[in-house]
Amino acid sequence: MALLNDMALFVEVAKARSFRTAAKTLDIPNSTLSRRIALLEKEIGLRLLNRTTRRIELTEAGEIYFGRCKRIVDEARLAHEQLGEMLAQPSGLLRVSLPVDFANTYLAPLIAEFARRYPDIDFEFDLGPRRVDLISEPFDLAIRVGESEPSHMIARSLARFSAHLYASPRYLDVNGEPNEPADLVRHQCLSMMKLSVWTLHSGTQTMETEVGGRFRLNNVGMIRRLATLDMGIAFVPQEIVADELADGRLRRIMPQWQGSPVTVYAVTETRLLPAKTQRFIEFLRERLSRT
Structure with a gap:
């Protein structure tokens, strides 16, 4: 049991690349953690970490040991928790990285529903544009839209969405309504930065x-807002503009045309999940499968 505990301590240090950060996560004194890892190295007979004043790095032996230990520690933690599930509902702090626009406009009501269902779970959400590192940072998972993942990550498909074309009634009254893709050249198109071509599908046709216009953005929420303010045509999934469609601020146009399906993933760094x-x-x- 002592060896398993020391392996768990080593895994936290290796993930954090810092004794101080790992000690804070584990809620033990930094000196105690350093001493335990030194004893573990002595027992093994190999140096696992190269220590500098600013950071620690894994030795070759440390890399091998970390890969093995992490699987063992994850299995032990999962076994312990699965037994605990017999007595209580899931609990603890759930840390998730979310795409800001998708979270604000679509996931927020689902998250509220989930929170009501599991009152013993607390939440910490990171909605910044930064792509978090699920190995070295303390996140349980990341929700990502249409992004490929490295082979060492576990990506679970949650849903697939297709983009459609939307504009406000007033914009269409003033500028007319396009009927086919070629008509978009004459319209104000609210496009993402570095995306000057829209690919549209209708049956077997592609x-x-x-597209061009006065606005190029890197934020889907802003595209949605400008479309409701009569500034142009938006090319986004229906789920993003559901409220605006319901109250008539936006209207779908060219309904026979749509974009390529985009997959929403839940990404974790292990299959062994609490x-x-x-x-x-x-x-x-x-819930997303109902859409």
Whole structure:
């Protein structure tokens, strides 16, 4: 049991690349953690960490040991938690990285529903544009839209969405309504930065259309807002503009045309997930599949 505990301590230090950060996570004194790792190295007979004043790095032996230990520690933690599930609902702090626009406009009501279902789970959400590192940072999972993942990550498909074309009634009254992709050249198109061509599909037909306009953005929420302010045509998933469609601020145009399907993923760095993470992924998959 002492060896397993020391392996768990080593895994936290290796993930954080810092004794101080790992000690804070583990809630033990930094000196105690350093001493335990030194004793572990002595028992093994190999140096696992190269220590500098600013950072620590894994030795070759440390890399091998970390890969093995992490799987063992994850298995032990999961076994312990699965037994605990017999007595209580999932609990603890769930840390999730979310795409800001998708979270604000679509996931927020689902998250509220999940929180009501599991009152013993607390939440910490990172909605910044930064792509978090699930190995070295303390996140349980990341929700990502249409992004490929490294082979060492576990990506679970939650849903697939296609973009459609939307504009406000007033914009259409003033500028007319396009009927086919070629008509978009004459319109104000609210496009993402570095995306000057929209690819549209209708049955077996595929058309690529160059688009332009006064606005280029890197934020889907702002595209949605400008479209409601009569500034142009938006090319976004229906789920992003559901409220605006319901109250008539936006209207779908060229309904026979749509964009390529985009997949929403739940990404983790391991298949061995605690109950809180499993429940959250299962809930999102079930709820998003209804759309």
